[in-house]
Amino acid sequence: MANRVPVNTPVATLAKHPAVVAWNRLTGASAVPNRITQLNREVYRLFGMKKDGDSVIAKLCSRQDAELTRVISTGLLPLVPKPALVFYGCLQMGTNRAWMFLEDAGRVKCSLEDPGHLRVTSAWLAALHACLAGHAEDFSLPEAGLSMYLKKLRASRRRVLKGLSLLELEAEEVATLRSVVEWFDHVENEWDKLDALVGGGGPRTLVHGDFAPKNIFVRQTAGALEVLPIDWEFAGWGPPAVDMGECLELAAYRAEALRYGVTWSAETIRGWATVGKILRHIAEFEWASAGLLRRWPPRSVRHMRVGLEGARIASALEF
Numbered sequence: 001m002a003n004r005v006p007v008n009t010p011v012a013t014l015a016k017h018p019a020v021v022a023w024n025r026l027t028g029a030s031a032v033p034n035r036i037t038q039l040n041r042e043v044y045r046l047f048g049m050k051k052d053g054d055s056v057i058a059k060l061c062s063r064q065d066a067e068l069t070r071v072i073s074t075g076l077l078p079l080v081p082k083p084a085l086v087f088y089g090c091l092q093m094g095t096n097r098a099w100m101f102l103e104d105a106g107r108v109k110c111s112l113e114d115p116g117h118l119r120v121t122s123a124w125l126a127a128l129h130a131c132l133a134g135h136a137e138d139f140s141l142p143e144a145g146l147s148m149y150l151k152k153l154r155a156s157r158r159r160v161l162k163g164l165s166l167l168e169l170e171a172e173e174v175a176t177l178r179s180v181v182e183w184f185d186h187v188e189n190e191w192d193k194l195d196a197l198v199g200g201g202g203p204r205t206l207v208h209g210d211f212a213p214k215n216i217f218v219r220q221t222a223g224a225l226e227v228l229p230i231d232w233e234f235a236g237w238g239p240p241a242v243d244m245g246e247c248l249e250l251a252a253y254r255a256e257a258l259r260y261g262v263t264w265s266a267e268t269i270r271g272w273a274t275v276g277k278i279l280r281h282i283a284e285f286e287w288a289s290a291g292l293l294r295r296w297p298p299r300s301v302r303h304m305r306v307g308l309e310g311a312r313i314a315s316a317l318e319f
Helices: 018-027 063-079 115-132 146-166 171-189 191-197 250-258 266-290 297-315
Strands: 035-040 043-047 056-062 087-093 097-103 205-207 216-221 224-229 236-238
Touching (some): 018 056, 018 087, 018 097, 063 097, 115 205, 115 216, 115 224, 115 250, 146 171, 146 191, 146 236, 146 266, 171 191, 171 266, 171 297, 250 266, 266 297
Antiparallel strands (some): 035 043, 043 056, 056 097, 087 097, 205 236, 216 224
16 A cells, blocks of 8 residues: 555445445445545545444455455464454456455554564564465465566566667666666676575575565554554565565564574574565566656656665675
């Protein structure tokens, strides 16, 4: 869900809203919410939708994303002894769309400036990785290992090189794109070292794939702080490093992981975090490069320029 000002739906149209119609078809109810707030282009909060008065989050997404969330929410997260959002169900719409309904996570997102948030988020992630490491892989979930990120890197580089050859760009924009290509080349040349840091044939587990503050809510209940990640559309099976690019306190992560019987050393976890930062930048550059030739190019270049210094720092760490 993007950070934006919520937009309220007019009262007169509440009962006819597509999300409300879909919920009632799914549940067999005839509920009408007190209010509907649009959180993102196709994400809504339906206030007072349930019999207990709780709100529901409705998201119109691809059937693939809905099924991925269903498998994770109902089959895998229950194996992790941590709170998780309730998956209420989904309703297929046509050939490739579905309404998906989830428990409302609230309004407080994880803050990297809050030590308490960082600590409990690290512990939640460690529990996810440790409890599902070695678990029989559900092959309905995508591959999310280093090979996938190498493909992302190469595809992004091709887009950037194509942009350099086809677009009319300012000198500063050209310099940014060339620097990004140089970074891609440097990281690919070091790929064997990244593979060694994640252990080659080391643990594979469920990874969120976009474990960042924008996708992590926190909720205070009975004196405890609950961590509630959302948006699992990039999830799959891969090394823990995939989720370790940010939102991580290494000591808290290791302490929690050890509780579940793994033997991951502090040095190993530091290596994963090093790789995670690089993978995070690859994903960000891929997102930016995807719009280079389709949308307004200066915006894509600007996103790359913003991330370039952090990417250089991440890849300059001792492998």
